[in-house]
Every structure is written in structure tokens, then in C-alpha cells.
Amino acid sequence: SSIFGSGLEGAMDRTRSKHGRRSQFGVFVLLLCTLLQLPISASLCFTGVCAGALRKHGALKAEGLVWRGEAKEADIFVNTTYAALLEAARSWKGYEQTLREARLEIEDGVPQAFHVGPMPSIIHVLTDILGKAPDLQRFGIVKRKELAEPRDTSDGITKKASKEGGDGILHWFSGDDGQVLVPSLPLDPILKRLNASRIARVKISVAVNSDVYNRGLGIGLDASEGDISSLQAGDGVWYAYNSFGVSEGKQIAAIKFHPGMRGGQLRIEGHGGFHNQDMGFTPSSWTNSGQNLHKLSITLGADGCNEVTFEGTESEEVWSKSWTDALFDGQSLPAIFAWMDLGAKDPLFIGPISFSCEV
16 A cells, blocks of 8 residues: 555565464563553554564564563564565664774765665664565565576677676565665764764665666655654655656655656656756666666655765766755655666666765
């Protein structure tokens, strides 16, 4: 029903205790949360997640509710939706460690930016939280070396994969309801190192490509978790080509382009967005580029001034455009998700994600 699907809810629904039934303890907690109207109550539904694993990572917290006792984790299941699981992922300790390890760039003795990443795979994060690999139907990981060799391109030349995205793992996605790649994250560890209350700008970098033609695809940003009340969303301007992946009532922007289509036709749907733009070159498809990835760099300002830069697989393929939207509050990274209009048989390939915070 949202950008957070891709079969995980169904997989979680199949999760059960070793006795093949939901724990009576889980039912008790569900009723208790409902009666007390605790924050967690809105997230309790019909899918199973091991409460022990979530409790281990400090993810299930609610006012007035304290976990006690040492019940067997295999017998303790709390019903929770995928949205609650993503909230658990936000509290995963590995993200905090990644932020603590941010690399400081110094130029001529002057600090310039903190660089973070590559970010951990959301699949690895969910596996650590759940204690088992999530059963995702249209989202997964593939190693570059496991991919078939690039086929001859239309010009008869077989190209080799570039280093964009690295030689390691890629994510693939073929669903029609989006897939979170990185949840919204508080940037507290970096703010502490800066001794600052907020960051002026953040630059998100991710490389993508696909063989799908005439389907808008790329990356989306969801700033719903941030404190953006002081900023006006897109100067009151709302743009949507088909509204897939976005909602006028939410702070979500979908950056979509068209591999193999003349001009690339990149657009941004959401507040302050714009219609299909001719970038002056045709971004090659996954196969015709020799399994290369195009790089999207998205700079978000705490003042609402943003810019997207597209770097194609060829050296001279660079295009940029600015837009205004409240997507970054200076304190939390917006959630990053993969998007493909209507889904497709052929997947969208996504490289590692990194970001930098301007000092």
C-alpha cells in the first residue's frame, strides 16, 4: 500500500513460533498497547516478527511499557507491520556505527565535509533484526561476478562494467510499490562531531540502471520523519506526471528517468517538481552500457534549495537541475527508496549508497 512493500509483509506473516502458533504473550501485549493507547499500538497488525530480536536492538519502545523477564525468544512474537520493522531498522546499531565512522575531508587545512558510506544493505539490516533472511519477492542482492557477461551492444562493441557501483554487490528491484534502501536516520553522531545543531546541506549519491524502457524509474526520498514544519513544501507548487510513488499530502520526491530513451527525460514528481527534461544525451540501458550504472547525486539543503545531478556512463554525460522542496531538516537523512513505475520483469539495478554532509 506504500513505498515499503515488495513482499516482506507476506513473508513476515508466515513467521511463526516453533510451536506453529502465535504466542499468547504477543496477544497480551497487543491488547495492553491498545488499551493504554501507546505509540506502538498503531503499528501492531497481522504479521509476525520476533519480539526478542527487536527488543535486542532496542527498537520496540513505548511510554509506560517495559519488557521484563527472560521468556524464550522463540515463543515471543509481537505482531507488527512493515512500517514498524522499518522503525526498528532506524534504531539498528550498525547505522550509528557507520555514522560515527564518517570520514572528514580536509582541503588546505580547512574541513570541507563528512563522507558516510557505503551504507549497509537494508537486507543485511533486516536479516540481523529478524534473525533470518527476509523472503522478498521482487527485491534482492546480486554479486557482480554472478551476472552474465555483457551481451554485444547495438554498435557491435562489448563494453566492460565500470567501477561505478563497485565490483561487489548490487541490489535489484522489479516491484511496483517501491522498496526502502536506507531508512530515515538521525545524524546525531555527525552533529556532535561538528558541535552544531544542524547541517546546511547533505549530498546523496547512488548509481542505477535498467533495461526497462519507457517506465519512469530511479530513486525516491521520503522526509516524513524529519522536522520540516518551518519549511514550505516546494513553494506551494505540486507536480506529478502520474503520481506513482508520491502523494501531495506527504513530503516525498520521486526522481525518475528513462534508460535508452532519447534525452533521458528525467523528471521529479512531488512538491516543487518538474516535467520530463531532455538532458541532451541518451542514457544507455543496462545491457547497452555493458552493465554500467548511471550516477544520481542529490544535494538537499536545509533551506529547501535542492539540486539533482545525473552523470551518465560516458564521460561527457553530465546534467543538473535545481528545485525547491522541504526534504531535509538539517538533522535527519530522509529515507531513500528505489522506484519503478508499474514494475517490470527486468529489474532496476542499484549500486551502493553513500552521502556527505557539508561542514
